[in-house]
Amino acid sequence: MNPLLQLKNVRKDIGKKTIIHDLSLEVFAGEVFGFLGPNGAGKTTTIRMIVGLMGITSGEVLINGISIQKDFEKAIQHVGAIVENPEMYKFLTGYQNLLHYARMTKGVTKERIDEVVQLVGLEKRIHDKVKTYSLGMRQRLGLAQALLHRPSLLILDEPTNGLDPAGIREIRDYLRKLAKEEGLGIIVSSHLLSEMEMMCDRFAIIQHGRLVGIESVQELSKQxxxxxxxxxxxxxxxxxxxxxxxxxxxxxxxxxxxxxxxxxxxxxxxxxxxxxxxxxxxxxxxxxxxxxxxxxxxxxxxxx
Amino acid sequence: MSSIFSLIQNENMKIYRRFGTWFMIGLLALATLAGALIIKATHKEPENWKAEVASEIKRMEAELSEEKLPKMYKNYLKQQLKINEYRLEHNIKPVAPNTFWGYLVDSADIIALITLFTIIVAAGSVASEFSWGTIKLLLIRPASRTKILLSKYIAALLFALCMLLLLFIFSAVVGAAVFGIENIREPYLAYQNGAVVERSMLFHVVQVYALNCADLVMMATFAFMISAVFRNHSLAIGLATFALFVGPQVTALLAMKFDWAKYLLFANTNLTQYIDGTPLVEGMTMSFSLMMLLVYFVIFNGIAWLIFRKRDIAA
Known part of the structure; x- marks a missing residue:
């Protein structure tokens, strides 16, 4: 099986300092992949490099086999992401925010927007301004914008942050369903370890910009x-x-x-x-x- | 791949869905109304316009007889003299500020306000995305950074164009309401190829507006560049307005002493100097200024593009 996402010896230098050291990993379709690491380990930097927000000093990031650096527009169209907090245009309504992102990708119809709104359970408030939303609602809207264009790779930075226990469970179940039934590859980073354990199939642990290990949750219980x-x-x-x-x-x-x-x-x-x-x-x-x-x-x- | 039109549509949504934008439009309407009322209250109609024109002709003739006048200024005086003589001959009253057309021509001064508004919009266009944190979600779409920057720039210029149109419409409506439209058929007298010709007043107004836009476009571009380079809204607004208000004065001072001042941006933004007046430095022409403006335009946009395209987004 071809990996959905491939990091090949990815390295990031900022000034003279190396932030990420030759990171290599693969994420496959249908799995939820956890990204763990202490604060400042380089999780967010890695995610930013995957989605093209940051340049890569050396190495390669391939999404569906397409290099994010060489062919950004083609590679990124299969990716939906929330990078850190889901920051939206607060002076626009939730719907207008989604419309904004829908216009940026070909083939996202009004019906699809409605479908996604329903999916994340925001029907009642979608026409309210985002500044009136709670953190949990913003999180849901963030998820909605990431799913709009039916991506094959979903990258979520702390997706359960700000949600109540019922919401966390709902998102968790939904992400598992997306991976199993629709074959998405999902990368999740979280600091809630027990949460990750319930959500992920495999996880990578990063420390000081280095990959410490990749393990599957199954292996963990067999050890x-x-x-x-x-x-x-x-x-x-x-x-x-x-x-x-x-x-x-x-x-x-x-x-x-x-x-x-x-x-x-x-x-x-x-x-x-x-x-x-x-x-x-x-x-x-x-x-x-x-x-x-x-x-x-x-x-x-x-x-x- | 997203089309540039959808991107511009998005930028427009972000401009016009904000309260601040409508506040600016309201201020613009207020400024045109206030301007008209002030003119109406203060303007004194000359008792005999023919006598006034005649005395002006005498003054110009006296000035022309002096030896040491710069050549450009001399030409300008000669043209005005011919136009004034034509007025007396054909019984065409000079355009007074308290007429429909007079007010429309003067309303071009309010373009300075539009310049300020456009600076605010252009400066916010890139910088705000960084301060809101929305830049991250904006740049992970199938649209190159070049396209996104371009769409923002075009949207800022469209905003300026929209404000100019509104200014024209507001001024026309206010002018008609306050001063009436009796004189609407009045011609504009211009000096062309050695003869005085009658032109459409509308054409003249459009020309005045267009010439006043050089400042607007250059300052908006400058603010846009600062915004893209430093990602700081206030800094971009501050620098651009500072340059807008102080730049022309400093340039004028320099131009008195040094010839190279003609290469400075602000020596070239005031294009009306070639229509009614004398250029800042002798030897400057309209095409020279347009060339200089183009050079600055390319430099500003080039810097903005180069930096925005490569920048690491760590906001």
């Missing part, structure tokens, strides 16, 4: 698990585990013993303990959350 064993007597149990799994990482914890092992191995370990007459009171799987993984990868000493 070696931490299991908390509540056993008695502890000393004896430790010997049993060390004998059975000599290479395993075992740490005695306050509540019991913490071990890292694959999901499938849990019953075997349990059997080994029981056969040695150790009392097993509980086996608790501690799944690694995106947050932990994020802190682990970025060193954990910076605010997201």
């Amino acid at each position: 070696a698990q931490k299991v908390l064993l509540t056993v008695e007597p502890v000393e004896q149990a430790l010997t049993v585990i060390k004998n059975a799994y000599p290479h395993m990482n075992v740490t005695p914890a306050k509540q019991g013993i913490e071990v890292s092992l694959d999901y499938e191995e849990i019953p075997n370990l349990n059997a080994a303990l029981v056969s040695e007459h150790i009392k097993v009171y509980g086996i608790q799987v501690l799944t690694k959350s995106l947050e932990e993984r994020f802190l682990e990868m970025t060193g954990g000493n910076e605010i997201v």
Whole structure:
């Protein structure tokens, strides 16, 4: 499958400082791709380079195989985006704002505008001036302008910012639907890690302008698990585990013993303990959350 | 790919959907009305216009007999003299400010106000998109930056054109209402190829308006450039209005001492100097000024384009 978006060794220098170091990644149709990183890591700069707002010092950004630098107009017509806050013309109505963007792309009809308005649930207020909108309504209008021209790549910077829990859930479900049913590639950046975990298929973690890692949420749950064993007597149990799994990482914890092992191995370990007459009171799987993984990868000493 | 017409339509929407624009139009209407009422209240009709013209002819003849007059000014005096003689011969009253046509010609002075308004609109056109943050959503559409900048520039000039038309219409309506239209058939006397000819007054008014526009276009272009380069609305308005009001004075002072002053922008923006008066520096001609204006025009727009096209949008 050809990637929808391809970043090839993208680098950005501002003055003598390198802001982004040789970033390469691919986003495919039908997936929601998360963009994570502490403040100032270069997320927004990367997004700005993808949509052509900032020049690229070296490397290449390809959208549907078309270079954003060499053929901007052709490459960008498949992209819908919100870059940072959805800033609109406040003295115009929501509808006039959409009309403004509709005129800039060929083939966006009045019917399409109405359709998008309905989609984001703004029918009642669309003819009011944007200055009377709440942040959540502006966010919805921002999403509407990004979807107007039926893009194949959607880039959303903090799309749930300012929405209430119901709104967040609605947008999340809608984005997942767009990816699964209409095959859009969606890039989302957010500082709400739990949010990202529920929304994304894969995510990239960026720090100091470098790609720290790309992981899929699926892989994350399959990774070696931490299991908390509540056993008695502890000393004896430790010997049993060390004998059975000599290479395993075992740490005695306050509540019991913490071990890292694959999901499938849990019953075997349990059997080994029981056969040695150790009392097993509980086996608790501690799944690694995106947050932990994020802190682990970025060193954990910076605010997201 | 978006067409330039849709882009201009968008820019127009952003200009005319704002309260400020309508406030400016209101001010323009007010200015024409106030101007007419002031003229009506203060203007004194000469008792005998023939005697006045005759005395003016005498004054000009006296002045012409002096030796040291600059050649251009001498020519100008001679022409005026011929025109005045023609008036007496054919019994054509000079155009007074308190007539329909007289008021229309004078209303061209209000173009300075339009220049100021156009500076405000042109300066805001690029800078506001940055301060609103809307530039980001504007530049991620299938429209090149060149096209977007061009559409903004054209929209600003269309605004100026629209204001000029409104000024003409307001002045005509106010002039007709306040001064009446009895003298509407009055001709305009011009001096052409050694003879006095009668011309249509409408043609003359259009000519005066057009000549007054050089300032307007150049200052709007200047403000537009500052706006595109510095992305700052107030700075662009400030610099352009400062230049508009101080530039001509400074240029006039320089022109008294230095010949090279003729290459300065403001030595060339006042095109009416070639129609009724003497050029700032001797030897300057209409075509020289038009060439100079073109050079400045290309420089201003070139700088705006070069910088806007390559700029990183980090707003």
